Amino acid sequence: MVHRLEPLVIRHTHRLPSPTGPAGEGAVAARQFDAALMSVGFKLSAELLARLSGLSEGTVVDTAVRTLDTVREMVGDHVRHNVYFVDFPANVPDTYDFWMRCIADALGDEAARPHVLEQLSEGVVDLLTLPSYGRYQHTYAEMLGHHEELIAAAGDRVTVLHLGADAETEVTALYLALAGSSTPLGTEALAELGALAAMCVDGPQPEVIPVRENRAVINWSRLRAGATLLLDTVTDVLRLACAVSGGDVTLVQPTRLRGLSRPVRRALLAGLDAVVAAAPAKLADVHAHREDFKRLGERLHPHEYPQWPHAADVFAVARGEKRVRSLDSQVEELLGMHDVTGAVKLLRSAPGKLFRSLDRLLRMALDQEERDAVATAAEEVVAEVSGRVLLSVREHLANRAQDTGETRVFVNRLGRAWVTEDERPPVLPPERERLVAVVDAELRRRLPAPGHLLVDPDVLDVALPLSGRAAPAGLGVLPRGSVSPVEGELLRFFVYWKQAARRTDFDLSALMLNADYSTRCWLAYTNLKDLEGEHSGDITEAPDGASEFIDLRLGAVRGEFIVPQVNIFSGEGFEEAEESFFGFMLREAEQRGRPFEPRTVRMKSGLRGPGRVALPLAFRRGPDGRWQAKWLHLYLRGTPAANRVEANQVSVATLLRGIVEREQLTVRYLTGLMDATTTTVWDGETVPEGPVTYIGLQRPDGLHPESRIVVPENLRDLIPA
Structure with a gap:
């Protein structure tokens, strides 16, 4: 069963668990395997090639089949990428001419002609009603016949697969790495942790599990296996109940709690009772999720289990029958009375909260004495604050110079972004510099000597991945705020989606901006070609999957920024579609090839966020004239339907300015x-x-x-x- 998790090891580590099987003459099959991998941009390391060469041919072939399936999915080559314009990027027509051709085709169609004539009489034609618009006019095989073979180039991506240990060791190591992560995992990685936890429940466990969501996923596996639960707060039990119900363990989205079996109810109530009995003050944590605890109480029936009275107290607090003051409420009361010194004294018992409140405390301080009290308290408790919080505060302080910016960019856990005016007074330089020095010194002390x-x-x-949610799963994906070089003459974006239950239309667009973030031009289904490049054509439904591409000649791009975006025109959202992903390729002008060539793919990431407009990344021209990628991973709310690049260009530009001009910890x-x-x-x-x-x-x-x-x-x- 452990071999079923081999794809996870390959995706997360780029290591292939050491293949096992009878010895033999597998050198020829191993070289063929290596050649097949190279066609999709991967390659065997010398050590792995040698290992496979000593195994039987059948073992090598079986390993190759499994591995090729995994890496093709990693790069997006597991689906067929067709294009509307069969010769793309050649022979893309002028937008107006293309629309006129679609109307002419419809007038030649006896079934469509009456309705088109009726629309023409009113002066407006709905493109979606034209038989030849938005639907592939040729098969995938016919499209391939219009394209020459890709010419290999030195700049093609080569991702090396290395030889790992045996499968069980690799799976255990991956489990320990994900479970013990000091930063939250993305949605996909969290689900994969659940699969690994189920396999590793009886094996080695991490010394600490810093992230609560990780603990909830692990506890669900332990609950099913009858193992001891890892609980130290009442919220741990609530998260576990959400995991049992197949809901959101981050508690961001409400979970519809299922009816729970008696053994599960007993385990959760016993866990709650033990937590509160050991530390009654933890009842205060109930206030943060009071309504969720009320619903949990309806599922657990605590009145049926008088042997766990402390568990009953949790639900009494949630219903307001028992009063327990939270630390947050006490701090808010003091700050409401402008007692900054008193709030600081109280927050010293919660160092992480103190550090997350530093900006507010310093802004509320009325004199130098209060500001000194805040900074002194931070110096005294800094050793007790998690590294992730220290780094977050350090990045925050770097962006709180005396001259405040005009806007603030907010990004929630799900990647939804919005912008507002920044009306905060500045953090004064003496305190800001003092705290920066404190954080730097503490992080320097904690970092292991690298030799x-x-x-x-x-x-x-x-950028440092302070949260795994800052980047989706995929190949070549970097955390939000990262900057990476872009080398190549042609830049090609692609989006693929497959609708699950209803007609769905995703639209790939690219917005070009000037240095002052004003709009220069764009490529989209409403502007199929320009000096910069070409659009592959609008596909308006995807029952069997659909792709759209934009080809850009970087040397011809006017302006300083390129912002690709995926707009949902109609149908299912990114999280509703059966599958959806975005990526980009880089190639040289003479390479030619198919619209989608896996070994030219530099990045491929899933589209699984909220909102109706996705902004995966942007490209900017550096001071030396070379292009760089700036990673965004953002989603805009958009409108329920008919999202278009023309309508959101101002909000995109404003958001991009806030991200680009923000200093990132790298x-x-x-x-x-x-x-x-x-x-x-x-x-x-x-x-x-x-x-x-x-x-x-x-x-x-x-x-x-x-x-x-x-x-x-x-x-x-x-x-x-």
Whole structure:
């Protein structure tokens, strides 16, 4: 059964668990496997190729079939990407001419002619009613016949698959890494943790599980296995109840709690009773989710279990029958009386809350004495604050200079973004600089000595993943705020979606902005081609899946920013569709090839957020004229239907300005704090002989086996506890 989790290991670590089977002459099959991988942008490491070559041919073939299925899905090659215009990017017509051609075709159709004539008499034609508009006019095989083979180029992506340990060891290591993560996981990774937890429930467990959502998923597996639950707050029990009901363990979205079996009710009530009996003050946590606890009480029937009176107290607090004051309410009362010093004294018992409240406390302080009290308290409790909170506060302070900006950008846990005016007074420089120094010193103390530090320069501007929710699952995806180089002549975006139950129309667009964020032009179904490039054509339904592409010649782009976006014109949302993902490719002008070529894909990510407009990333021209990607992973609410690039250009530009001009904490910041014996900039070729701490975008082949390796897939490991 552990082999079923092999795809998870490959996706998260780019390691293939060591294949097992009879020895044999598998060298020929292994080389064929390597060649097949290269066609989709992957390659076997020398060590893995040698291992496969010593196994039987049948074992190699079986391994190849499983692995190819996994990597093709990673890059988006598991589906067929057709285009409306069969020759795309060649022979894309003028938009107006194309629409006239669709009308002419409809007039030649006896069934469609009467309705089209009626519309023409009124002066408006609905494109969606034209038989030839928005639906593929050729098969996938016919489209392939119009395109020459892709010419290999030195810049094509090559993702190396390395040899891992045996499957059980690799699965256990991945489980421990995800379960013990110091930052929250994305939705997909959280679901994968659940699968791993079910397999590893009787095996080694992480020393600590810092993220509560992770604990809830693990507890659900432990509950099913009859193992001891890991609970230390009443909210842990509520999250577990949501997991049992198949709901949201983050508690962001309300969960419809199911009827619970008697053994489950007993386990949850016993857990609540033990938590409250050990620390009655934890009853105060009920206030944050009072309505959820009321609904949970209706499912647990605590009155039937008098042996757990402390559990009954939880629901008495939720109903208001028992009064317990929360720390937050006490702090709010003091701040309401402008007693900053008193609030600081109270918050010292909750160091994380104190640090998250620093900005507000400093803004409310009336004099230097109160400001000093705030900073002194932070200095005294900084050692008790989690590394993730310290980094978040450090980034916040870096953006709170005396001259405040005009807008604030808010992004919630789900990636939905909005902008508002920033009317806060500044945090004064003396306190801001004092707190920055405190945080820097504490993080420097916590970071492990890296020894010989080997750094890929391309990773230095990657943002620290303070939350896994800041980036969706996928290939080549970097955290929100990251900057990465873009090298190639042609930039091609793609979106794929498949509707689940009703007609669904996604529209891929690209907005070009000037340096001042004003609109220059755009490419979309309403403007199929321009100096910058071409659109592959509008597809308006996807019962069998559909793709749209935009091809851009970077040298011809006017303006300083390119903002691709996916607008939902009609139908299912991103989270309702059976499947939806976005990505981009880079290639040279002479490469030609099909519209979708997997080995030119640099990034592919799922579209699974709220809202009706997705903004995965933006591209900006750097000071040296070279293009860079700025990672966004944002969703706008949009309108229920008919979202178009023309209608949201102002809100997109405003949001982009807020993200681009915000200072991010990056890998460069953390490596600058590390006390390395030697620091070497990776040149892409030379591998040091001894063990190193390597930080880069992709693991080099041939590193010493005792090296510590940090790549985007495990970048969260850099976050100190």
